[in-house]
Amino acid sequence: MEQACINPIETLAACLISAGATAELASFVQILIGVLLISAFPLVLVILLIWVERKVAARVQDRLGPNRVGPYGLLQNVADAVKLILKEDITPAGADRVIYNAAPIVAMLSVLLIWAVVPFSPAHIGADLSIGLLYFVAISSIGTLAIMMAGWASNNKYALLGAFRVVAQLVSYEVPMVVALLVPVLLAGTLSMQALVRAQIGMWFIVPCLVSAIIFYISNLAETGRAPFDLIEAESELVAGYNIEYSGMKFGLFMANEFMHAFTANLLFAVLFLGGWSGPGAEQYPLLGFVYLMLKTGVVYIFSLILRATVPRVRIDHMMAFNWKFLVPVSIINLLIAALLIQITRLFGIAPAPGETDFVAHLPQALILLLGNLALIGGIIQALRSSGRRDRLAEQARSRADETAIIPAGSGD
Amino acid sequence: MLELNATTLAFFVFAILSVGGALGVVTSRNLIHGAVYLIISLFGGAGFFILLSAPFLAAVQVLVYIGAIAILIIFAVMLTRSMTNMAEVVNRQWWLSALVGALLLLMLAVGVIFPVWGDGGLLPNQPVSDQVATTDELGAAFVGGEDYVLPFEVASLLLTGAMIGAIVLARDTEA
Amino acid sequence: MSLVNEWAFIGVFVAVAWVLPALPLVVARIFQPRKPNAIKMQTYECGVETVGDTWVQFKVQYYIYGLIFLVFDIELIFLFPWAMAYNRLDFFAFGAGFLFIFLLADALIYAWRKNALEWA
Known part of the structure; x- marks a missing residue:
């Protein structure tokens, strides 16, 4: 337990004890400072994230983006926040006041709490729970609740309908996400986030769990309500969705929360599939690990931003069908293939020993699993092509009468 | 302390x-x-x-x-x-549910104060077990031996049954 | 010992973290103007007045998705310990897990065939 001066927070506790404080007080102060750091960090970060998002979206659309307030428009979001604070927020007539006001706080809490188990570096993690991954899944499900509360308490049909849709979307996409997460757990044999990262020192999980990584990424886009699954923001159908009656800073919290959630999802992708803080020298210099983690997160985050700026929104029935008829079956098959291949590699003795950090030792098993994943992807593409062809032929037979044959949407290739 | x-x-x-x-x-x-x-x-x-x-x-x-x-x-x-x-908070059967609730509370209280099961009951101030099982061991118990494999599979069967039942009921009301 | 500390962290986190989003709301409360009037407080429906009760009856399909999700959720809870212990188990564990997941897939196929997965 007694790590030396690796962790600044822990050295503080040691200092406090040597200064005469009791061990309990020292550990409490240590926890409190850790909590304040970890919970305030994403809130500060989100101001920067919104700027990045607006800049990237602007570049994709051949615009400049915010460039007036501060250097490169960096202070634009600070100005926006000040404006939101000075705005009158309206509580609509007939709203359920307590639930209405609690909803944005619960929404933000559900994202902030995830940060408590994110391993930032070998020595920095809020709480390395033995069930860390399950904790993440459980906390994410609270976000659903916040949206339900907001939609119901607003006393608005659009809000309620929007909330219903969002909740249906969130609970549906939670299934493939969790099934996909089981594959890394199979490999690492643990739910502790820190141990999951350590298991990837030899080989990032994206190689042996390629399909899982893709499914996790897609369902995370849906979980965070990002394009192309941004039905939370369906302006054309629901005016705005569950947060239609929110104004001023309460709306601002929902908005900031959405950006923060998107970043958190990408952060978890980096932790679970891209090796988290692992990288050359990360064990010796924990801060380097933090830099690695942020770089990896940045890459996937920028990718999701470009995706958001380029892909159109899907229709809700397509989205639900895509989840239940595609993602869920694929994730289940993927889980079975991975489980089988892991046992086979162990039978032939080419599975790496637990805690193995050597790249070469991981190579055989990872390659076999990767081959399995690629075979699965090939099979999926074949199945989609044949079903697409079937649909097309059926459609042609039906519309032979008139010449304006419509190509069926989602024909698969 | x-x-x-x-x-x-x-x-x-x-x-x-x-x-x-x-x-x-x-x-x-x-x-x-x-x-x-x-x-x-x-x-x-x-x-x-x-x-x-x-x-x-x-x-x-x-x-x-x-x-x-x-x-x-x-x-x-x-x-x-x-x-x-x-508009109504209490319905006509409130006394019945109150009775059932009181009985359950009584049973729990008796069970806690005078433990009647186990090896002569659990002694007060004694932890239930000093061995804390991990999730890992739970999984090993499920499928590691043959002890709990059957309950494990039956749980899946039960859930499948629950899902089929739910779909049948829900679809019927709509049709 | 360590376990207690880890969870103490989560406990303090819950106690502190909800204050952070509440803070801007309190600040906004202090600085914002407050001039409510009946028209401003009206339910927003693009200028049209709301007809009837907001809490109207909704499609049963939402409920079906909820039920299917619940079943999957519980199944996944069983699979987490299985996956954790998998590394030190043999083919028997694979068989048990396969049967378990197969039954789960069965339920999905049933739902598919019964059109319970359709949005319409």
Whole structure:
């Protein structure tokens, strides 16, 4: 337990004890400072994230983006926040006041709490729970609740309908996400986030769990309500969705929360599939690990931003069908293939020993699993092509009468 | 010293959450408020699991009860027309449910104060077990030997049955 | 010991983290103007006045998705311990897990065939 001066927070506790404080007080102060750091960090970060998002979206659309307030428009979001604070927020007539006001706080809490188990570096993690991954899944499900509360308490049909849709979307996409997460757990044999990262020192999980990584990424886009699954923001159908009656800073919290959630999802992708803080020298210099983690997160985050700026929104029935008829079956098959291949590699003795950090030792098993994943992807593409062809032929037979044959949407290739 | 105090404090916080939430469930006029109180109560329950060194069960409590069942309850309330503002709080069978509740409380109290099961009952002030099983061991127990494989598979069968039943019922009402 | 500390962290986190989003709301409360009037407080529906009760009856399909999700959720809870222990188990564990997941897939196929997965 007694790590030396690796962790600044822990050295503080040691200092406090040597200064005469009791061990309990020292550990409490240590926890409190850790909590304040970890919970305030994403809130500060989100101001920067919104700027990045607006800049990237602007570049994709051949615009400049915010460039007036501060250097490169960096202070634009600070100005926006000040404006939101000075705005009158309206509580609509007939709203359920307590639930209405609690909803944005619960929404933000559900994202902030995830940060408590994110391993930032070998020595920095809020709480390395033995069930860390399950904790993440459980906390994410609270976000659903916040949206339900907001939609119901607003006393608005659009809000309620929007909330219903969002909740249906969130609970549906939670299934493939969790099934996909089981594959890394199979490999690492643990739910502790820190141990999951350590298991990837030899080989990032994206190689042996390629399909899982893709499914996790897609369902995370849906979980965070990002394009192309941004039905939370369906302006054309629901005016705005569950947060239609929110104004001023309460709306601002929902908005900031959405950006923060998107970043958190990408952060978890980096932790679970891209090796988290692992990288050359990360064990010796924990801060380097933090830099690695942020770089990896940045890459996937920028990718999701470009995706958001380029892909159109899907229709809700397509989205639900895509989840239940595609993602869920694929994730289940993927889980079975991975489980089988892991046992086979162990039978032939080419599975790496637990805690193995050597790249070469991981190579055989990872390659076999990767081959399995690629075979699965090939099979999926074949199945989609044949079903697409079937649909097309059926459609042609039906519309032979008139010449304006419509190509069926989602024909698969 | 503080270790003990912190745990005791946490215990009382969770106790207030779960009992207060439960009281809110039975007394609130508004069904949605009732559901929110239920969620608060369930959170208290999750806290107890953590205090009992069963974090897996705490996560299950949050994931299944709060993340799924509470949402389902809210859906069910919404699907039932104008159930959100009930004028009556007490119905005619209130005494029956009060009786059942009192009996259950009595049974629990007797069970806690005079333990009648186990090897002569559990002694007070003795931890239930000093060996804390991990989630890992739970999994090994499920499928490692042949002891619990059957219950494990039957659980899956049960859930499949539940799903089929749910679909049949729900589709029938719509048709 | 360590376990207690880890969870103490989560406990303090819950106690502190909700204050952070509440803070801007309080600040906004202090600085914002407050001039409510009846028209401003009206339910927003693109200029049209709301007809009837907001809490109207909704499609049963939402409820079905909820039910299917619940079943999957509980199944996944069983699979987490299985996956954790998998590394030190043999082919028997694979068989048990396969049967378990197969039954789960069965339920999905049933739901598919019964059109319970359709949005319409």
